[in-house]
Amino acid sequence: MTKPLKVSIWRGGADGDYQSFEVPAKANQTVLDVVTWVQRHADATLAYRFACRVGMCGSCAMMVNGEPRWTCRSHVSSVIRDGQLKLAPLANLPVIRDLTVDMTPFFDKWQRAEARFHPSMTRRDEVPAIKPDTAARKAADAAVECINCGVCYAACDTVRWNSNYLGPAALNRAWTLVNDERDAGTRQRLAAVSGTGGCYNCHSHQSCQAYCPKALNPTRSIAGLKRAGLAAKP
Amino acid sequence: MAGPRTHLLWRAALLHRISGVLLAIFLPVHFLMLGLAIRGADALDGALVWTDTVPVKVAEFGLVFLLAVHLAGGLRILVLENFQWRDGQKTFAAAAVGVSFIVAMLFGLRVL
Ligand code: SF4
Ligand code: SF4
Ligand code: FES
Numbered sequence: 366m367t368k369p370l371k372v373s374i375w376r377g378g379a380d381g382d383y384q385s386f387e388v389p390a391k392a393n394q395t396v397l398d399v400v401t402w403v404q405r406h407a408d409a410t411l412a413y414r415f416a417c418r419v420g421m422c423g424s425c426a427m428m429v430n431g432e433p434r435w436t437c438r439s440h441v442s443s444v445i446r447d448g449q450l451k452l453a454p455l456a457n458l459p460v461i462r463d464l465t466v467d468m469t470p471f472f473d474k475w476q477r478a479e480a481r482f483h484p485s486m487t488r489r490d491e492v493p494a495i496k497p498d499t500a501a502r503k504a505a506d507a508a509v510e511c512i513n514c515g516v517c518y519a520a521c522d523t524v525r526w527n528s529n530y531l532g533p534a535a536l537n538r539a540w541t542l543v544n545d546e547r548d549a550g551t552r553q554r555l556a557a558v559s560g561t562g563g564c565y566n567c568h569s570h571q572s573c574q575a576y577c578p579k580a581l582n583p584t585r586s587i588a589g590l591k592r593a594g595l596a597a598k599p
Numbered sequence: 600m601a602g603p604r605t606h607l608l609w610r611a612a613l614l615h616r617i618s619g620v621l622l623a624i625f626l627p628v629h630f631l632m633l634g635l636a637i638r639g640a641d642a643l644d645g646a647l648v649w650t651d652t653v654p655v656k657v658a659e660f661g662l663v664f665l666l667a668v669h670l671a672g673g674l675r676i677l678v679l680e681n682f683q684w685r686d687g688q689k690t691f692a693a694a695a696v697g698v699s700f701i702v703a704m705l706f707g708l709r710v711l
Contacts, residue, residue, distance in 0.1 A: 432603060433603070519603075520603040521603075522603070522604070522609075568612055569612075569676055569679055569680060570608050570609050570611070570612035571606075571608040571609075571688065572603045572604075572606065572608075572609055575603070575606045575608070575609075576603060582684075584679075585684040588679060588680045588684060589684070591680050591681075592680070592681065
Protein backbone atom coordinates (compact mmCIF):
# COMPACT_ATOMS: atom_id res chain seq x y z
CA MET A 366 0.00 0.00 0.00
CA THR A 367 1.26 3.47 -0.85
CA LYS A 368 2.14 5.83 1.95
CA PRO A 369 -0.52 8.37 2.93
CA LEU A 370 -0.07 11.95 1.74
CA LYS A 371 1.10 14.50 4.28
CA VAL A 372 -1.21 17.46 3.87
CA SER A 373 -1.10 20.69 5.82
CA ILE A 374 -4.07 22.99 5.42
CA TRP A 375 -4.54 26.59 6.47
CA ARG A 376 -7.21 26.89 9.17
CA GLY A 377 -8.88 30.03 10.43
CA GLY A 378 -8.71 33.61 9.17
CA ALA A 379 -5.71 35.82 8.41
CA ASP A 380 -4.13 35.01 11.79
CA GLY A 381 -4.77 31.27 11.52
CA ASP A 382 -2.25 28.46 11.21
CA TYR A 383 -1.61 25.21 9.37
CA GLN A 384 -3.16 21.94 10.53
CA SER A 385 -1.74 18.58 9.45
CA PHE A 386 -3.69 15.69 8.02
CA GLU A 387 -2.84 12.31 6.56
CA VAL A 388 -4.83 11.50 3.47
CA PRO A 389 -4.89 8.12 1.66
CA ALA A 390 -2.91 8.34 -1.57
CA LYS A 391 -4.69 7.22 -4.73
CA ALA A 392 -3.84 7.01 -8.38
CA ASN A 393 -5.27 9.92 -10.40
CA GLN A 394 -6.10 12.06 -7.40
CA THR A 395 -6.63 15.80 -7.73
CA VAL A 396 -5.83 18.36 -5.04
CA LEU A 397 -9.56 19.04 -4.77
CA ASP A 398 -10.12 15.30 -4.11
CA VAL A 399 -7.67 15.59 -1.21
CA VAL A 400 -9.45 18.60 0.29
CA THR A 401 -12.82 16.90 -0.12
CA TRP A 402 -11.51 13.75 1.59
CA VAL A 403 -10.37 15.85 4.57
CA GLN A 404 -13.75 17.55 4.82
CA ARG A 405 -15.70 14.29 4.53
CA HIS A 406 -13.51 12.05 6.72
CA ALA A 407 -11.32 14.16 9.03
CA ASP A 408 -12.90 17.52 9.77
CA ALA A 409 -16.34 18.49 8.51
CA THR A 410 -15.79 22.13 9.48
CA LEU A 411 -13.16 22.70 6.77
CA ALA A 412 -14.27 25.56 4.51
CA TYR A 413 -13.38 25.53 0.81
CA ARG A 414 -15.04 26.26 -2.52
CA PHE A 415 -15.74 24.30 -5.65
CA ALA A 416 -18.59 23.80 -8.07
CA CYS A 417 -17.97 22.23 -11.46
CA ARG A 418 -14.93 20.02 -10.74
CA VAL A 419 -14.03 20.15 -14.43
CA GLY A 420 -12.19 23.47 -14.83
CA MET A 421 -15.10 25.64 -15.91
CA CYS A 422 -16.42 27.59 -12.94
CA GLY A 423 -13.18 29.04 -11.58
CA SER A 424 -14.12 28.68 -7.90
CA CYS A 425 -11.59 26.12 -6.62
CA ALA A 426 -8.31 28.05 -6.80
CA MET A 427 -5.90 27.84 -3.85
CA MET A 428 -2.21 28.11 -3.10
CA VAL A 429 -0.71 24.66 -3.50
CA ASN A 430 2.85 24.40 -2.17
CA GLY A 431 3.15 28.15 -2.57
CA GLU A 432 1.81 28.37 -6.11
CA PRO A 433 -1.69 29.37 -7.25
CA ARG A 434 -3.55 26.47 -8.91
CA TRP A 435 -7.02 25.40 -9.99
CA THR A 436 -7.31 22.45 -7.66
CA CYS A 437 -9.97 20.43 -9.51
CA ARG A 438 -7.61 19.90 -12.42
CA SER A 439 -4.29 19.81 -10.62
CA HIS A 440 -3.19 16.24 -10.13
CA VAL A 441 -1.48 15.56 -6.84
CA SER A 442 1.33 13.80 -8.69
CA SER A 443 2.19 16.96 -10.62
CA VAL A 444 2.25 19.38 -7.67
CA ILE A 445 3.36 17.30 -4.68
CA ARG A 446 6.79 18.05 -3.24
CA ASP A 447 8.66 15.59 -0.98
CA GLY A 448 5.42 13.71 -0.36
CA GLN A 449 3.82 16.87 1.05
CA LEU A 450 1.01 19.18 0.06
CA LYS A 451 0.71 22.59 1.68
CA LEU A 452 -2.64 24.19 0.95
CA ALA A 453 -3.47 27.81 1.68
CA PRO A 454 -6.12 30.31 0.61
CA LEU A 455 -5.46 32.19 -2.62
CA ALA A 456 -2.86 34.93 -2.14
CA ASN A 457 -3.55 38.68 -2.51
CA LEU A 458 -7.17 38.39 -1.36
CA PRO A 459 -8.65 38.67 2.15
CA VAL A 460 -9.09 35.28 3.85
CA ILE A 461 -12.59 34.49 5.08
CA ARG A 462 -11.86 31.15 6.68
CA ASP A 463 -9.65 28.17 5.93
CA LEU A 464 -9.33 27.87 2.14
CA THR A 465 -11.94 30.46 1.18
CA VAL A 466 -11.10 34.03 0.26
CA ASP A 467 -13.27 37.07 -0.29
CA MET A 468 -13.28 37.64 -4.06
CA THR A 469 -14.97 41.06 -3.74
CA PRO A 470 -11.84 43.17 -4.43
CA PHE A 471 -11.13 41.00 -7.49
CA PHE A 472 -14.58 41.53 -9.02
CA ASP A 473 -14.83 45.17 -7.95
CA LYS A 474 -11.77 45.76 -10.09
CA TRP A 475 -13.51 44.24 -13.12
CA GLN A 476 -16.12 46.96 -12.71
CA ARG A 477 -13.48 49.65 -12.17
CA ALA A 478 -11.70 48.55 -15.35
CA GLU A 479 -14.99 48.86 -17.30
CA ALA A 480 -14.52 45.19 -18.06
CA ARG A 481 -18.17 44.79 -18.94
CA PHE A 482 -20.09 45.06 -22.15
CA HIS A 483 -21.47 48.44 -23.21
CA PRO A 484 -24.13 47.75 -25.83
CA SER A 485 -24.07 49.83 -28.98
CA MET A 486 -27.44 48.69 -30.36
CA THR A 487 -30.92 47.76 -29.27
CA ARG A 488 -32.73 44.45 -29.62
CA ARG A 489 -34.51 45.86 -32.66
CA ASP A 490 -31.26 46.25 -34.60
CA GLU A 491 -30.04 43.42 -36.72
CA VAL A 492 -27.36 41.25 -35.14
CA PRO A 493 -24.09 42.14 -36.87
CA ALA A 494 -22.00 39.43 -38.46
CA ILE A 495 -18.53 39.33 -36.93
CA LYS A 496 -15.98 37.81 -39.25
CA PRO A 497 -13.74 35.24 -37.56
CA ASP A 498 -10.58 36.33 -39.34
CA THR A 499 -10.32 40.02 -38.46
CA ALA A 500 -7.41 41.09 -36.27
CA ALA A 501 -9.76 42.38 -33.57
CA ARG A 502 -11.75 39.17 -33.46
CA LYS A 503 -8.57 37.10 -33.22
CA ALA A 504 -7.27 39.28 -30.38
CA ALA A 505 -10.56 38.91 -28.49
CA ASP A 506 -10.66 35.16 -29.13
CA ALA A 507 -7.17 34.71 -27.76
CA ALA A 508 -8.12 36.23 -24.41
CA VAL A 509 -11.79 35.44 -23.94
CA GLU A 510 -11.74 32.02 -22.27
CA CYS A 511 -11.11 33.39 -18.76
CA ILE A 512 -12.97 31.56 -15.98
CA ASN A 513 -12.41 34.25 -13.31
CA CYS A 514 -10.46 31.89 -11.11
CA GLY A 515 -8.12 34.55 -9.67
CA VAL A 516 -4.99 32.43 -10.16
CA CYS A 517 -3.26 35.19 -12.15
CA TYR A 518 -4.29 37.74 -9.52
CA ALA A 519 -2.66 35.62 -6.82
CA ALA A 520 0.51 35.20 -8.91
CA CYS A 521 0.95 38.90 -9.69
CA ASP A 522 3.55 40.77 -7.64
CA THR A 523 2.22 44.12 -8.75
CA VAL A 524 -1.11 43.28 -7.10
CA ARG A 525 0.80 42.30 -3.97
CA TRP A 526 2.73 45.58 -3.89
CA ASN A 527 -0.09 47.87 -4.97
CA SER A 528 -3.56 46.93 -3.72
CA ASN A 529 -4.97 49.54 -6.07
CA TYR A 530 -3.71 47.75 -9.21
CA LEU A 531 -6.56 46.37 -11.33
CA GLY A 532 -4.72 43.11 -11.93
CA PRO A 533 -4.28 40.79 -14.92
CA ALA A 534 -7.77 39.27 -15.14
CA ALA A 535 -9.77 42.52 -15.19
CA LEU A 536 -7.35 44.08 -17.68
CA ASN A 537 -7.40 40.97 -19.86
CA ARG A 538 -11.19 41.14 -19.97
CA ALA A 539 -11.08 44.86 -20.76
CA TRP A 540 -8.85 44.04 -23.75
CA THR A 541 -11.35 41.52 -25.15
CA LEU A 542 -14.02 44.26 -25.04
CA VAL A 543 -11.75 46.83 -26.69
CA ASN A 544 -11.66 44.31 -29.53
CA ASP A 545 -15.41 43.66 -29.57
CA GLU A 546 -16.98 45.44 -32.56
CA ARG A 547 -20.40 45.48 -30.89
CA ASP A 548 -19.14 47.30 -27.80
CA ALA A 549 -19.51 51.07 -27.42
CA GLY A 550 -17.59 51.63 -24.20
CA THR A 551 -13.96 51.68 -25.28
CA ARG A 552 -13.51 55.42 -24.71
CA GLN A 553 -14.36 55.26 -21.03
CA ARG A 554 -12.70 51.84 -20.75
CA LEU A 555 -9.35 53.12 -22.00
CA ALA A 556 -9.67 56.06 -19.59
CA ALA A 557 -10.46 53.63 -16.76
CA VAL A 558 -7.54 51.29 -17.45
CA SER A 559 -5.04 54.10 -18.06
CA GLY A 560 -5.52 55.83 -14.72
CA THR A 561 -4.19 55.13 -11.23
CA GLY A 562 -3.69 51.41 -10.66
CA GLY A 563 -4.21 50.78 -14.38
CA CYS A 564 -2.38 48.90 -17.11
CA TYR A 565 0.74 51.09 -16.96
CA ASN A 566 1.50 49.64 -13.51
CA CYS A 567 2.14 46.22 -15.07
CA HIS A 568 5.81 45.20 -15.14
CA SER A 569 5.31 42.64 -17.93
CA HIS A 570 7.01 39.88 -15.99
CA GLN A 571 4.40 37.37 -17.11
CA SER A 572 3.74 35.59 -13.81
CA CYS A 573 0.05 35.80 -14.76
CA GLN A 574 0.70 33.94 -18.00
CA ALA A 575 2.95 31.40 -16.31
CA TYR A 576 0.10 30.34 -14.00
CA CYS A 577 -3.13 30.91 -15.94
CA PRO A 578 -4.73 27.44 -16.05
CA LYS A 579 -6.50 28.35 -19.30
CA ALA A 580 -3.15 29.17 -20.90
CA LEU A 581 -4.22 32.76 -21.50
CA ASN A 582 -1.65 35.53 -21.74
CA PRO A 583 -2.86 38.58 -19.77
CA THR A 584 0.53 40.24 -20.32
CA ARG A 585 -0.14 40.32 -24.06
CA SER A 586 -3.61 41.79 -23.44
CA ILE A 587 -2.19 44.41 -21.08
CA ALA A 588 0.49 45.33 -23.64
CA GLY A 589 -2.38 45.81 -26.11
CA LEU A 590 -4.15 48.13 -23.66
CA LYS A 591 -0.95 50.10 -23.14
CA ARG A 592 -0.63 50.68 -26.87
CA ALA A 593 -4.31 51.47 -27.31
CA GLY A 594 -4.18 53.89 -24.38
CA LEU A 595 -1.21 55.74 -25.87
CA ALA A 596 -2.78 55.83 -29.33
CA ALA A 597 -6.02 57.23 -27.88
CA LYS A 598 -4.36 60.18 -26.17
CA PRO A 599 -5.26 63.48 -27.92
CA MET B 600 12.22 28.12 -3.31
CA ALA B 601 8.75 27.52 -4.66
CA GLY B 602 6.24 30.07 -5.80
CA PRO B 603 5.50 32.54 -8.52
CA ARG B 604 8.88 34.20 -8.04
CA THR B 605 10.96 31.48 -9.67
CA HIS B 606 10.04 31.40 -13.34
CA LEU B 607 12.53 32.63 -15.90
CA LEU B 608 10.81 35.86 -16.90
CA TRP B 609 10.42 36.87 -13.27
CA ARG B 610 14.15 36.34 -12.82
CA ALA B 611 14.77 38.44 -15.91
CA ALA B 612 12.74 41.24 -14.29
CA LEU B 613 14.75 40.84 -11.09
CA LEU B 614 18.03 41.01 -13.01
CA HIS B 615 16.81 44.16 -14.74
CA ARG B 616 15.96 45.75 -11.41
CA ILE B 617 19.22 44.76 -9.69
CA SER B 618 21.38 45.82 -12.63
CA GLY B 619 19.56 49.16 -12.66
CA VAL B 620 20.21 49.75 -8.96
CA LEU B 621 23.87 48.74 -9.24
CA LEU B 622 24.38 50.99 -12.25
CA ALA B 623 22.79 53.86 -10.36
CA ILE B 624 25.29 53.27 -7.54
CA PHE B 625 28.20 53.06 -9.99
CA LEU B 626 27.35 56.16 -11.97
CA PRO B 627 28.49 58.67 -9.29
CA VAL B 628 31.89 56.90 -9.19
CA HIS B 629 32.05 57.09 -12.95
CA PHE B 630 31.33 60.82 -12.92
CA LEU B 631 33.91 61.30 -10.19
CA MET B 632 36.51 59.81 -12.54
CA LEU B 633 35.37 62.07 -15.34
CA GLY B 634 35.63 64.98 -12.93
CA LEU B 635 39.25 64.00 -12.24
CA ALA B 636 39.93 63.96 -15.98
CA ILE B 637 38.70 67.54 -16.19
CA ARG B 638 40.86 68.61 -13.24
CA GLY B 639 44.01 67.46 -14.96
CA ALA B 640 46.02 64.53 -16.25
CA ASP B 641 47.89 63.94 -12.99
CA ALA B 642 44.84 63.44 -10.85
CA LEU B 643 43.31 61.14 -13.43
CA ASP B 644 46.52 59.12 -13.86
CA GLY B 645 46.64 58.65 -10.10
CA ALA B 646 43.19 57.17 -10.18
CA LEU B 647 43.83 55.19 -13.36
CA VAL B 648 46.80 53.39 -11.76
CA TRP B 649 44.30 52.12 -9.24
CA THR B 650 42.02 50.89 -12.04
CA ASP B 651 44.89 48.70 -13.32
CA THR B 652 44.51 46.21 -10.48
CA VAL B 653 42.88 42.83 -11.20
CA PRO B 654 39.89 43.20 -8.85
CA VAL B 655 38.99 46.48 -10.50
CA LYS B 656 39.30 44.86 -13.94
CA VAL B 657 36.94 42.12 -12.85
CA ALA B 658 34.58 44.75 -11.49
CA GLU B 659 34.74 46.52 -14.85
CA PHE B 660 33.80 43.29 -16.60
CA GLY B 661 30.85 43.09 -14.22
CA LEU B 662 29.86 46.66 -14.96
CA VAL B 663 29.92 46.15 -18.71
CA PHE B 664 27.76 43.07 -18.18
CA LEU B 665 25.32 45.02 -16.02
CA LEU B 666 25.14 47.82 -18.55
CA ALA B 667 24.62 45.43 -21.48
CA VAL B 668 22.07 43.27 -19.69
CA HIS B 669 20.11 46.31 -18.48
CA LEU B 670 20.10 47.73 -21.99
CA ALA B 671 19.16 44.48 -23.75
CA GLY B 672 16.52 43.53 -21.16
CA GLY B 673 15.06 47.02 -21.27
CA LEU B 674 14.87 46.90 -25.07
CA ARG B 675 13.06 43.57 -24.88
CA ILE B 676 10.38 45.08 -22.64
CA LEU B 677 10.08 48.22 -24.79
CA VAL B 678 9.55 46.09 -27.89
CA LEU B 679 7.12 43.79 -26.05
CA GLU B 680 5.00 46.70 -24.89
CA ASN B 681 5.11 48.93 -27.95
CA PHE B 682 4.93 46.53 -30.89
CA GLN B 683 2.83 43.54 -31.87
CA TRP B 684 3.21 40.73 -29.35
CA ARG B 685 5.72 38.02 -30.13
CA ASP B 686 5.76 34.68 -28.38
CA GLY B 687 9.05 33.26 -27.14
CA GLN B 688 9.83 35.97 -24.58
CA LYS B 689 11.77 33.43 -22.53
CA THR B 690 14.08 32.84 -25.47
CA PHE B 691 14.51 36.60 -25.99
CA ALA B 692 15.28 37.12 -22.29
CA ALA B 693 17.84 34.28 -22.31
CA ALA B 694 19.37 35.68 -25.51
CA ALA B 695 19.66 39.12 -23.88
CA VAL B 696 21.64 37.62 -21.02
CA GLY B 697 23.80 35.53 -23.37
CA VAL B 698 24.64 38.43 -25.68
CA SER B 699 25.42 40.66 -22.68
CA PHE B 700 27.76 38.04 -21.30
CA ILE B 701 29.58 37.75 -24.62
CA VAL B 702 29.88 41.55 -24.87
CA ALA B 703 31.30 41.70 -21.35
CA MET B 704 33.70 38.84 -22.15
CA LEU B 705 34.95 40.59 -25.28
CA PHE B 706 35.47 43.73 -23.25
CA GLY B 707 37.23 41.74 -20.53
CA LEU B 708 39.58 40.02 -22.99
CA ARG B 709 40.46 43.34 -24.54
CA VAL B 710 41.24 45.16 -21.30
CA LEU B 711 42.69 42.40 -19.10
S1 SF4 C 1 2.75 40.74 -16.34
FE1 SF4 C 1 1.66 42.42 -15.33
S2 SF4 C 1 -0.33 41.56 -14.73
FE2 SF4 C 1 1.04 39.84 -15.23
S3 SF4 C 1 1.92 39.20 -13.30
FE3 SF4 C 1 3.34 40.70 -14.16
S4 SF4 C 1 2.67 42.72 -13.38
FE4 SF4 C 1 1.01 41.26 -13.00
S1 SF4 D 1 -6.84 35.07 -16.86
FE1 SF4 D 1 -6.48 32.89 -16.43
S2 SF4 D 1 -5.69 32.84 -14.34
FE2 SF4 D 1 -6.62 34.85 -14.63
S3 SF4 D 1 -8.71 34.66 -13.84
FE3 SF4 D 1 -8.79 34.25 -16.06
S4 SF4 D 1 -8.56 32.04 -16.26
FE4 SF4 D 1 -7.94 32.56 -14.18
S1 FES E 1 -14.25 23.43 -9.41
FE1 FES E 1 -14.83 24.61 -11.14
S2 FES E 1 -12.89 25.20 -11.95
FE2 FES E 1 -12.32 23.88 -10.32
